[in-house]
Amino acid sequence: MSVEQALVGAPDGEGPKAATRHVSRSVTLTIGCVLVGVIVLVAVVSLFWLPFAPEDTSGGRLMPPGAPHLLGTDKLGRDLLTQLMIGARIALAAGAGSVVLGGAIGIVAGLAAGFATRWLDDVVSALLDILIAFPTLLLAMLVAATQAASLTSAIVAIGLAMSAIVARLTRVLVKRVLAHDFITAARTSGTSWPRVVLEHVVPNIWPTVSVNLALQFGLAVLAEASLSYLGLGAPPPNASWGRMLQEAQASVFIAPVGVIAPGVLIVVLVIGVNLVADGFRDVADPTRRRRR
């Protein structure tokens, strides 16, 4: 197993006993899509309808689940279900925002490094190694703390940290594609470099990169939860699942739902995304399909 596999996430079994796995692949993809779909649906619904106003504290503090508060209320008397629904929005925004930012910067930088001359390539990859040596969370904490903490600062921080990982993966993949004869063939038959990138390089690296981006989405959701747990994410009144957990921690016995529900939702979303990535790996990469 090489570094790039490490970056893509643990590869799953291609061993001799993987014969039955093709069937379970589509099951994996389906379960993943359902889990992610549920969270997306909740987030979309929350844009149009919420059980209570987010700031409505009239329900009394730490009420147990029941009518009219289906999941009870938090320590300020806000409806928990409402907060959870808004949290879905924030988690998805954090994941999507970081992936778009980190993916864009990372892919462009990785392409550039992949094409660069030896000297420039060495400098860029050394820089990337150092950036990766700062783990995502620390880098994110640094960025989040120097600005006023907000969802945007969390997204920027996670996205920047992610871009180093994406860039390194892209660079390795580009190098590998460029070594192929079909690139030389395309060049000698007069294809310009930009067209080579668009027609040969990008289609060849995209399957691996997109699967990695999906896994990074899950990691970004976890990172955002950790940041807001530490108070470095979206500030109140935005209900981030991480901050909800932090706030509910003290009243775990009076209102256990407050500690359980946000955590379960984080797990559902991240598992869903990971399963989609696993299943998508086969759909997106024809070479893997043929091998079976």
Add this chain to the structure above:
Amino acid sequence: MTAYLLRRTAFLVVSLLLAAVVLFLLLRLLPGDPANSLLSVGATPEQIEAARHQIGTDRPLPEQFVSWLGRLATFDLGESFVSTLPVGPEIAARLVVTVPLTLLSFVLAVVVAVPVGFVAAHKANTWYGSVLSGVSQLGIAVPVFWVGMLLVTVFSLSLRVLPAGGFPQDDWADPAKALTSLTLPVVTIALVMSASLIRYVRSATLDVLGSDYLRTSRALGSSFARAMWRHGLRNAVVPVISILGIELASTFLGAVVVESVFALPGLGGMLVKGLAQHDYPVIQGILFVSTLVVLVIGFAADLVQRLIDPRLRHSLARDVR
């Protein structure tokens, strides 16, 4: 090997220098004035100027950088803007908590993950093989601080068998007491970490199980155990070691969040406080020490890998990294 060692060491030193530059610049280029943390709301411009002068942020950036780097060379990490105490000794005191926490979690995670990962691969098409894979899939999706919260709820608040947090004032004077307070944090980190490790061990084992050399060895009459011991293990362990390096480094840093769940007086708590106060020397110091640790672990993992795998030693791989 000597040439490789020299090149790898040079790379380590250059990385560290670059890390110092990146760290320094990143912190200064981002918005936020550390002088504010010394002042109350509504300070006069003169007071702000005086505060900036006191902590030295009124000097030109290159000058600040050179003075920081110069002191760094003598292992002097400067003094906190807020408490004016030297950062280095404070970090050293905090490491007394963070390093044992990291190492214990790491060892526990490896002890759990290696056999479980092996079984998950070896028995991949049995029901418990699938269950093990499923559980590890679950483990990589769980926020580590949430696991900590749940464990505290069960073992500290309900069963009252372990402390919910904190660390003895006198550190390791009473090892049993210190270990007790580290039990839950260690289990928390190890649980989450072993989940991802299991996946790597499993895939490395699957690679070996599908290999021609193992089949050949079996065909020549070796028992499965003997073939695995003589050929399989050595091959499977190489990729796992590079992952172990990465995992050890991330455990060290993942401790940041877990320390805050369990109110442990480690590096993490110090960093969170430093960040809140814009205390640049504290933040810089911790991140620099952390980067140093991460880079040294990577260095060590590379060396061990070379020692184990003669193919790496003898190949003319020009890629230092």
